[in-house]
Each structure stands twice: as C-alpha cells, then as structure tokens.
Amino acid sequence: MFMDYSLGDLGSIFVMQAFAGLILFSIFVLMALGLAIIFGQMGVINMAHGEFMILGAYMTYLTSNLFQTYLPSLYSIYFFVAMAVAFLASGALGLLVEWSMIRFLYKRPLDTLLATWGLSLILQQSYRSIFGAREVGVELPPWMMGSLPVTGTIEVQINGLFVMGLTVVITLSVYLLLYRSSWGKQVRAVMQNRVMAGAVGINTEKTDRYTFGLGCGIAGIAGSAFTMIGSTGPTAGQLYIVDTFLVVVFGGAQSLLGVIASAFTISQAQSTLEFFLSGSMAKVLTLLGVVVILMIRPQGLFTIKVRR
Known part of the structure; x- marks a missing residue:
C-alpha cells in the first residue's frame, strides 16, 4: 500500500489527509455535540438528527439565495446570518418535536427509536417535495475561497480553516453553557437524578424541552458548516x-472530552484510509477497530463518575 510512494510523498499525503480529516472531524464534532446532548443527557435515541442537520443546510441555502438576490453587497457576511437562522429553525423544530412526540416516549428507547426513524423519513420526503430531489449548494463568499500554501506541495483550504474555527467556538460555547451556567447545572441534575431534581424545584419538563431544542439547534449549525464543504x-x-x-458511543455519551477525542480518532482514521483504500473499506476497518475497543471498554473512552 505504501511501497509506490517515496518518504517525501508519504509525508505530504499524510499531512494533506490529516487536514482533510480535521475538516471531517469538525463536522463530526458539531453533529456529535448535538447528539451527545440529546442522547447522553436525555437518553433519547434521535434517528432524525441528520435531518435536523439538513434543515440547517437548507436554511443556509435559502439565506444565501436571499442575500444574492436582495443584498448582494452584504453577501460576504451572509453565512453568519445563515448560521443564526439555521440554529433557530432547527431548534424550533426540535422544541416542537419534543412537545408533540418525544415527551410521551421517555424511558421507552425502542419506541423513541422507531418514532424518530419515522420522523426522519417524513422530513426527507418533505425536503424532497419542497427543495427537489437534486442536491443544491451555496456559493462561498470571496474571502472564504482559495487556499493557503504551507509548503511547495501542501495547501490548506480557507473554508476548511473557517469550519474548524467555527467548531472550536461552538464547542467552547457548549462547554460554558453546560458546565459553567446555572441552566447547565439543571440539565446535569435532571440527567443524574430526575426525581430529586424535580423535588428541589427544577422544572424537568421545560429542561428536557430546551435541552432537546439545543441539541437540534447545534445540528442545524453543523448543517450550515456542511454547506461550506459539500452539497x-x-x-x-x-x-x-x-x-x-x-x-458518541465510542467517546462516552455523557463526556464532552470523549466526544472530541472520539471524533478526532475516527475522522483521522477514515481520512487516511480512504486515500489508500476505497471509502467503504475505510469505513469497515474503522468500524472494526471501534468495535474491538468497545469490546474491551464498553463504556467508551471517557465516562463520568456518578454517585449512585
């Protein structure tokens, strides 16, 4: 597999694939943050999480078209508006779904899985009916196009750097919200002991609703970032x-650090293997590696110790 390349070529390949892996890592982290909040904090298996991401992507696409048509002079800043719109749209849909369906299915994981899987099919068909079956893309603003030369053979894409910077900002924001705010304490209290949290005056139903909405809103931001690198x-x-x-499972569903470490490991493995092997084979080998590690450590890479 490596014999056809010189050491210099292999070094350049690994650096380029590592950067591509960091872009994939950024999308994984943004997606996994929302899912970790919903699955790790609430125990809800949300099979429609990908559709909340795509809602954010479509909101970004619509915002891009609106700016191109009516505010072309401000197109360079459209993405920041689109990101806010994507967060609000996906978060609002998440609040509606929690109120109308999820709140009746707590402590029933199989029913939740089936219900959200059905919701994902409904949302897919809705997107197909509204936006069409073909893939759509957005035009990047001028300052986000092009690449920066690192060496004579290595360049990094500016849009990829932007997505990684966005991921850092969102991750820090989620950390501060969950671990340094009073609302975050309420979320973690409900997760650890719902009955006791309710007994001390925490509105557990409202906390659940806003937690689910936050997780879906972060998925919408992931959708906005996704439009920067794909259709x-x-x-x-x-x-x-x-x-x-x-x-989420590999890193530990309730650990923010575990999600980040897991996303980095899986994205780098997939990105490197995809260059030398087919994409499907890279996924198979990555999955096998994760399964082996989970057999040894079924609780994931990181776990939170909770007094029982």
Whole structure:
C-alpha cells in the first residue's frame, strides 16, 4: 500500500489527509455535540438528527439565495446570518418535536427509536417535495475561497480553516453553557437524578424541552458548516448519522472530552484510509477497530463518575 510512494510523498499525503480529516472531524464534532446532548443527557435515541442537520443546510441555502438576490453587497457576511437562522429553525423544530412526540416516549428507547426513524423519513420526503430531489449548494463568499500554501506541495483550504474555527467556538460555547451556567447545572441534575431534581424545584419538563431544542439547534449549525464543504440533498443527513452515533458511543455519551477525542480518532482514521483504500473499506476497518475497543471498554473512552 505504501511501497509506490517515496518518504517525501508519504509525508505530504499524510499531512494533506490529516487536514482533510480535521475538516471531517469538525463536522463530526458539531453533529456529535448535538447528539451527545440529546442522547447522553436525555437518553433519547434521535434517528432524525441528520435531518435536523439538513434543515440547517437548507436554511443556509435559502439565506444565501436571499442575500444574492436582495443584498448582494452584504453577501460576504451572509453565512453568519445563515448560521443564526439555521440554529433557530432547527431548534424550533426540535422544541416542537419534543412537545408533540418525544415527551410521551421517555424511558421507552425502542419506541423513541422507531418514532424518530419515522420522523426522519417524513422530513426527507418533505425536503424532497419542497427543495427537489437534486442536491443544491451555496456559493462561498470571496474571502472564504482559495487556499493557503504551507509548503511547495501542501495547501490548506480557507473554508476548511473557517469550519474548524467555527467548531472550536461552538464547542467552547457548549462547554460554558453546560458546565459553567446555572441552566447547565439543571440539565446535569435532571440527567443524574430526575426525581430529586424535580423535588428541589427544577422544572424537568421545560429542561428536557430546551435541552432537546439545543441539541437540534447545534445540528442545524453543523448543517450550515456542511454547506461550506459539500452539497446538500434530502438524504444527505443519513450519510452522517451512523458515524455520529459511533462517535458518541465510542467517546462516552455523557463526556464532552470523549466526544472530541472520539471524533478526532475516527475522522483521522477514515481520512487516511480512504486515500489508500476505497471509502467503504475505510469505513469497515474503522468500524472494526471501534468495535474491538468497545469490546474491551464498553463504556467508551471517557465516562463520568456518578454517585449512585
């Protein structure tokens, strides 16, 4: 596999694939953050999480078209507006779904899985009916196009750097919200002991609703970031949902550090293997590696100790 390349070529290949892996890592982290909040904090298996991501992507696409048509002079800043719109749209849909369906299915994981899987099919068909079956893309603003030379043979894409910077900002924001705010304490209290949290005056139903909405809103931001590196279609979310669940379970569903470490490991492994092997074979080998590690450590890479 490596014999056809010189050491210099291999070094350049590994650096380029490592950067590509960091872009994939950024999408994984944004997707997994929302899912970790919903699955890790609430115990809800949300099979429609990918469709919340695609809703964010479509909101970004619509915002891009609106700016191109009516505000072309401000197109360079459209993405920041689109990101806010994507967060609000996906978060609002998440609040509606929690109120109308999820709140009746707590402590029933199989029913929740089936219900959200059905919701994902409904959302896919809705996107297909509204936006069409073809994939759509957005035009990057001028400052986000092009690449920066690192060496004579290595260049990094500016849009990829932007996505990675966005991931850092969102991750820090989620950390501060969950671990340094009073609302985050309420979320973690409900997760650890719902009965006791309710007994001390925490509105557990409202906390659940806003937690689910936050997780879906972060998925919408992931959809906005996704438009920077790829096109959007009605079923694009299904391409990432399995990898996202894998990241969350492998890292530890209740650990923010575990999600980050898991996303980095899986994205780098897939990116490097895809260059030398086929994409499907890279996924198979990555999955096998994760399964072996989970057999040794079924609780994931990182776990939170909770007094029982």
